[in-house]
Amino acid sequence: MPELPEVETVLKTLEHMIGYDVIKDVVIKYDKLIAEPSVAMFKERIIGQHFRRYKRLGKYLMFELDQDVLVVHLRMEGKFYIQDKDAPFDEKHTHAIFYLEQNKVLLYHDTRKFGRMYLYDKSYSSHIYPALKNVGYDAFDPHLNASYLYNVTRNKKVSLKRFLLDQHYIAGIGNIYANEICFRLGFHPGLKVCRLTKKDFEALLVATRTILAGAIKAGGTTIRSYTSSLGVDGKFQLQLKVHGRENEPCVVCSRPIVKEMMEGRGTYYCKECQKKK
DNA sequence: CAGTTCGCCTGGGGGC
DNA sequence: TGCCCCCAGGCGAACT
Numbered sequence: 001m002p003e004l005p006e007v008e009t010v011l012k013t014l015e016h017m018i019g020y021d022v023i024k025d026v027v028i029k030y031d032k033l034i035a036e037p038s039v040a041m042f043k044e045r046i047i048g049q050h051f052r053r054y055k056r057l058g059k060y061l062m063f064e065l066d067q068d069v070l071v072v073h074l075r076m077e078g079k080f081y082i083q084d085k086d087a088p089f090d091e092k093h094t095h096a097i098f099y100l101e102q103n104k105v106l107l108y109h110d111t112r113k114f115g116r117m118y119l120y121d122k123s124y125s126s127h128i129y130p131a132l133k134n135v136g137y138d139a140f141d142p143h144l145n146a147s148y149l150y151n152v153t154r155n156k157k158v159s160l161k162r163f164l165l166d167q168h169y170i171a172g173i174g175n176i177y178a179n180e181i182c183f184r185l186g187f188h189p190g191l192k193v194c195r196l197t198k199k200d201f202e203a204l205l206v207a208t209r210t211i212l213a214g215a216i217k218a219g220g221t222t223i224r225s226y227t228s229s230l231g232v233d234g235k236f237q238l239q240l241k242v243h244g245r246e247n248e249p250c251v252v253c254s255r256p257i258v259k260e261m262m263e264g265r266g267t268y269y270c271k272e273c274q275k276k277k
Numbered sequence: 278c279a280g281t282t283c284g285c286c287t288g289g290g291g292g293c
Numbered sequence: 294t295g296c297c298c299c300c301a302g303g304c305g306a307a308c309t
Contacts, residue, residue, distance in 0.1 A: 032285095059303080076286085076302055093287095112286045114303070134305080158280075167304080175302065264282085265302075282308075291299085 002074045004139055004172030005215035007059050010080060014063075014106075015054040017082050021100040022050045023065075030095035033108070035116040035131065042119050046070065057126070058135050058171025064122055071118040071131050072108075078115030081107040139172040139208055146201035153193045153201075160196070161189035162263055164208075172212065179243040179268045181207050188276040189267050195277055214239065242268040 002010065026043055028034055034042045049065035056062060063070040072078070083089065085105045096108035096117070108115070118131045126132055137144035152169060164170065164178040173181065182189045184207040185200070196204070218239060241251050246259040250270040259268050 073303080075304080110286095111288070112302090114286060116304095156279090162280095165303085266300090280309085283306085285304095285306105287301100289300090292297090293295105 002059065002078070003174035003177050003215075004056075004059060004212050005177075005219050007056055007061060007074065007172075008216050009219035010074070011054050011056050011061055014061075014080060014082075018051050018100065018104075018106065020050050020052065021104070023047055023098050023100065025099040027097040027099075028095070029097070030113060032113070033095045033110070033115065033117055035118050037119060042117075045119060057132060057138050058167055059174070060132060060135065062126070067122065068119050069122040069126070069129075071120065071129065073116050073131070074110075075112075075114035075116070077112050078108065078110040081109060083107065134168050135171045136168045137171060139170050139212055144170065144205070146198050146205060149201040149204070150196070150198045153196065156192075156194050158193055159189060159263065160185075160187055160191045160193050161265075161267065163193040165265075170208065173208065175265050176240065176243045177208075177211055177215070180211050180240060183242045183269060183274060184211060186273055186275070188274045189262060189269055191276045242270065244268065 023046055026046055028039050028043065031039050037045075045068055046065065049067060051063055051065060053064035054062075055064065059073060061072040061074070063072070081089070082100075082104055085099060085103045089107055090109060093111050094107050094109050095113065098106040098108075100106060108117075116131070118129065120126075120129045120131075137148075149169065153163065156163065158166070161178050161182055164173045164181055165175065179189065181204070185203055187196075187200075242257050245257045245268060247256045249255065250257055250273060253270065253272045255270060255272045257268055257270055259266055261267065
């Protein structure tokens with residue numbers, strides 16, 4: 001499940017492998033993949049455009065083309081592959097084929113079909129794109145600061161974890177890193193976010209950025225061994241301290257990590273190290 | 278309006 | 294072995 005670090009890694013790898021190639025043709029095999037515009041309009045507009053800039057906002061990939069910007073959200077299982085156009089591929093789960101230069105193809109693979117693509121006129125500012133209307137500051141955006149987070153949470157009744165998952169405030173965190181950030185902060189995931197102080201939010205930003213940057217670095221080292229596949233796998237989870245570690249000893253106090261369903265999500269934490277204040 | 282639940286999808290795993 | 298059901302999880306729509 002790609003979160004900000006994995007999306008960043010995919011973006012950098014695609015930038016390296018695609019560069020400024022032109023899209024010569026495109027085949028969409030699952031129409032709902034294209035959220036907007038229509039599939040016919042998507043094809044008509046995108047064919048002939050070159051890749052120009054590679055950007056990211058939270059978990060959204062943004063490929064700036066000549067006139068438009070291709071916005072992609074991988075959701076749970078979306079993956080890109082680059083390979084020779086005649087090489088075999090998984091027909092069942094490959095939903096889009098972009099034909100590039102030098103007999104290369106960019107394949108979009110998504111077992112569960114949750115991922116979506118959008119094509120917008122890039123002359124409009126990205127904050128008016130419908131797909132991004134609920135996306136706030138990227139976790140690494142320098143404009144995102146503790147005062148802002150403190151001010152927007154004064155009367156919020158939601159939990160810390162739910163707040164971390166809300167892309168409207170900090171964009172890029174998913175369930176895995178939300179669990180990790182709560183652990184790093186020493187806060188119970190169910191702690192009401194309105195009880196955090198400005199100092200807590202300073203620590204929250206440091207923890208968030210440290211963890212995400214560490215994961216990007218891990219992804220960057222992992223990606224070097226990749227050949228044509230750009231998928232995300234469990235290698236990123238090597239450094240996780242609580243997520244997926246049910247019943248394993250806490251790295252700090254050795255008590256077993258517990259897993260509970262909180263607000264419909266698998267939540268891993270240490271009952272000793274993480275208190276509700 | 279803020280907060281909660283549901284639906285989208287499919288493969289994998291547990292229970293029987 | 295086989296079948297059914299549940300779970301995983303991001304996000305927007307629909308609901309309270």
